[in-house]
Structure formats: C-alpha cells, structure tokens
Amino acid sequence: MKNRIITISREFGSGGRTVGREVAAKLGIPCYDHELIDKIAEESGFTREYIAERGEYASHGSWLASALSDRDYYGHSNQDELWKFQRKVILELAEKGPCVIVGRCADYILKDKQDCLSVFIHSDLEKRAQRIVEQYGERPETPQKRLKDKDKRRAAYYQFYTERKWGAVQNYDITLNSGSLGIEKCVEILASLY
C-alpha cells in the first residue's frame, strides 16, 4: 500500500509531465494530466481552456491584482469555484486507485494521505528554454521570459490556495533535477519508490 499515488509538481519546461506519463506507463497505472482537465470540465461546466489556465496559474499582473480579480460582492471568484471542483476531483481519483497526478496542487490536496509520494521536478533555465522551444515551438517572447512568467504565476496560484511556498523542499518526499539527471533516470528512481 505504500506510495500508491504519485503527485508531480514541476517547473515549466522541466519535463515533469513526461516523467509522470512514463512512470505511470512503467507501473501500469493511470496518469492524470490532460485527463484531469476533462474530468473537472465534466463536473464543473467550466471550459477546458479556463481550467487549463485558471486551475494552475494566477492571472497576469501583480499579486494583489490577481488575488482580487474577478471577485463578486461576497469575495468569491470563479477561480475559487474551480479550486473546489479541482480539489474534489483529485480527492476522488486518489480514492479510486493507484495513479500519477501531474500539477494542480495535488501534492497539497493529498498531503494527509499516507500512501502518497510527493515529487517536484526542476531543471536549469537554459535546458528548460531549449525544451520548450522544441516542444511548443518558437513564440514572439523569449523562452526565458515565458518560463519565468509561467513559474511565477504557478507559484502565486499555489501560494494563494495552499498557503505554502511552491517548490520548497520541505513539501516534497523527493525533488529531482531532470536537466542534470535526465528524464530516464528520474523515471527509474520514482518507479523504484513505488
């Protein structure tokens, strides 16, 4: 029963999603990444695009602007609603059976589960920049700018909903530098911990 669930948090462009998919394939268990977005869409009625963006990222602009944006008279926002659906879906999936869950604060949502291995994947900026150009193609802004913006908004989202610091070593059972260790070695280590 140990480490029945693996949650993977990752810096943008670190290959954390690929690590998750490959670990799941190796272990013969499902990996929830895009599938998570589909399930949340079904339950919540939010569009896939809204969920992909607002279920993991603070909005652009300042922290304060982000915290206050889209709030109604009572201080609620659509993003808060989405958080509740996201949390519910992740808890349900974790009850259903062994799996890998990528992103969406699953490490925090499942932090009290004994059989959960919490993982963070990171890499240096240069290797990540190279990876996102290969994976997602060229864009008008530099890859470094995209990376920094994505990480900053992921960190802000995480901090807002979990009151923990994204990427702080204490939140994880293991953190891996995919740039120096290689994707394959990361997969091997995580599979060995299952």
Added chain:
Amino acid sequence: MKNRIITISREFGSGGRTVGREVAAKLGIPCYDHELIDKIAEESGFTREYIAERGEYASHGSWLASALSDRDYYGHSNQDELWKFQRKVILELAEKGPCVIVGRCADYILKDKQDCLSVFIHSDLEKRAQRIVEQYGERPETPQKRLKDKDKRRAAYYQFYTERKWGAVQNYDITLNSGSLGIEKCVEILASLY
C-alpha cells in the same frame, strides 16, 4: 566519470551524515565528514572545535551581528580565513578521487565540477527531534529549539559565504526526505546515481 563526487547537505538531525557514510561504504569510496575537520585542522592550525563550529555555522545572535563579529580593521575575520582553508581542502579532496563530502558548503564549492552530484537531505521536525534525542541525548533546551537554532545558523553561514539560499531546490540534483523515504532507501537511490 559521472558523479564521481557526492556532496551531501542536510538539515540537522535528518540523518544526512549517516546516509553519506552508508553510500560511501556501499560504493567503496571515502566519506569526508569528521575527517574533513582533521584535514582542515592540519592545514590551518585552527582547533577541531573551532572548525566544527565556525566552518558551518554563523554565530549566535542576529544576522548582522554574525556578519560583523570578530572582524579586524580590514574587515577580515578568522571565520573568513577558515573558509579559505576549508575551500582549499575540499577542492583538493575532490581532485584526489571519488568521495562523499558531508556539509561545509561543498555543494557550492564544487558547483562547477561536472562529475559532482549535489544532494540535500531533510526530514520533518518531529522525526528529526526524535533522532537527535536518540543520537545526542537529552539537553536542557527542547530538541525543536536545538534543531531550529542549528538550521538557522547553518543557513546563515551558507548564505553569507555562497550568496545562495540553503536548501533551495535549484541548488541540488536531488533532495530526499529521509523521514518519509527512510535512510536505507535514500542510500539505495544515491548509490544508483553513481
């Protein structure tokens, strides 16, 4: 030639030293921990006690007091002298052959070496408190207080001499929670990365 050197940074009481010793024994390479202090003592003339304390810990009290303490007219301190000896000994050992080096900012000192695996070992406060009472016995202050004081002074020392944040995930190839994974599993993973 990959990962010929393993540097282990660790939270106080996490068992990082034990992990280092056991990995080294498994790989049949030397582990420098207390031995490092002996070598630095030989080269520098400082006492073992001074090196143990001031080669890894900022002094008690505020950060500013620590940064300014013991400095002469030119702004130099014995601690700076010790840092230079420590740095020299660590660089020499790393040149000499494969080894495990525990603590003393070795991760930073060897950061430009390609064949160096940088590791951080941590654990939750409760497990560490239990461990230090078992290992080092009861003391007048609570184990939690001792842990926090030690970690705080290690972090301050590290930050002062390296200008990096101690325990920040980006400084390491791998971080391991020895409390949740167990010492034995940590040893196994690190040996597999050699």
